[in-house]
Amino acid sequence: MNQKITIAIDGFSACGKSTLAKALASKLGYSFIDSGAMYRGAALFFYRLGFVSKVHLDEDSIHRSINNLSLNFKLIEGKNCLFLKNENIDDEIRQSHVAEVVSKVATIKAVRVQLVKQQQEMGRNGGIVMDGRDIGSVVFPDAELKIFVTASPSIRAQRRFDELKEKGIPQTLEEVRENLTKRDHVDSTRTESPLIQVDDAIVLDNSSLSKNQQLEWIMGKVEHRINA
Numbered sequence: 001m002n003q004k005i006t007i008a009i010d011g012f013s014a015c016g017k018s019t020l021a022k023a024l025a026s027k028l029g030y031s032f033i034d035s036g037a038m039y040r041g042a043a044l045f046f047y048r049l050g051f052v053s054k055v056h057l058d059e060d061s062i063h064r065s066i067n068n069l070s071l072n073f074k075l076i077e078g079k080n081c082l083f084l085k086n087e088n089i090d091d092e093i094r095q096s097h098v099a100e101v102v103s104k105v106a107t108i109k110a111v112r113v114q115l116v117k118q119q120q121e122m123g124r125n126g127g128i129v130m131d132g133r134d135i136g137s138v139v140f141p142d143a144e145l146k147i148f149v150t151a152s153p154s155i156r157a158q159r160r161f162d163e164l165k166e167k168g169i170p171q172t173l174e175e176v177r178e179n180l181t182k183r184d185h186v187d188s189t190r191t192e193s194p195l196i197q198v199d200d201a202i203v204l205d206n207s208s209l210s211k212n213q214q215l216e217w218i219m220g221k222v223e224h225r226i227n228a
């Protein structure tokens with residue numbers, strides 16, 4: 001499999017997209033980009049500036065300071081970590097104060113334009129697996145392989161709850177469920193690049209699949225695509 005393709009993985013929050021994308025990239029020797037981490041990084045930046053909170057969004061101030069947003073991935077002990085200027089924010093972006101505001105920040109066109117530009121640059125040479133909400137529709141509309149991942153809401157909530165618990169981030173299952181429901185709604189109904197299943201995406205419902213089964217399934221699709 002010498003030909004390096006572009007693989008777009010989209011889907012709802014907490015359906016295991018990033019885990020799958022990361023495992024796939026590692027198996028193929030491709031780079032992996034979690035675009036959701038970048039929206040979380042932007043959300044943290046504007047949250048710290050006081051431009052967004054659970055109850056408000058100051059779009060004008062965000063527009064004025066968008067050019068000061070500097071996000072980059074750096075490899076730290078084998079892990080691709082997100083940095084805001086020189087600060088490693090990879091842990092903080094998973095916390096609830098960020099999860100609560102990220103969908104709001106992701107509705108702003110100027111934020112999306114800036115991050116999409118950066119994402120397209122990262123994928124310029126192919127050999128990339130990127131996961132998010134608009135990867136197959138906006139970031140890489142010509143991706144050779146597009147996957148739309150879905151899983152039942154209760155399974156997604158339980159998975160995210162377990163993940164946060166493992167990281168020592170305190171949240172009840174009910175809080176996690178509520179946050180996911182809200183984010184699903186905002187992400188799929190916003191005007192700018194809403195989460196959609198594009199016509200040429202292949203659907204993967206992973207509700208009852210193990211991580212290995214998913215990886216096997218997607219590797220079959222990659223091989224098929226490369227040999228087509």
Ligand code: DC
Pocket residue numbers: 013014035036037039040102103106131132133134135183187
């Ligand atoms: O994948 P995630 O849950 O970490 O994403 C966090 C938020 O970022 C999600 O609620 C929607 C937004 N997002 C987006 O709008 N577009 C993307 N390509 C990725 C994420």
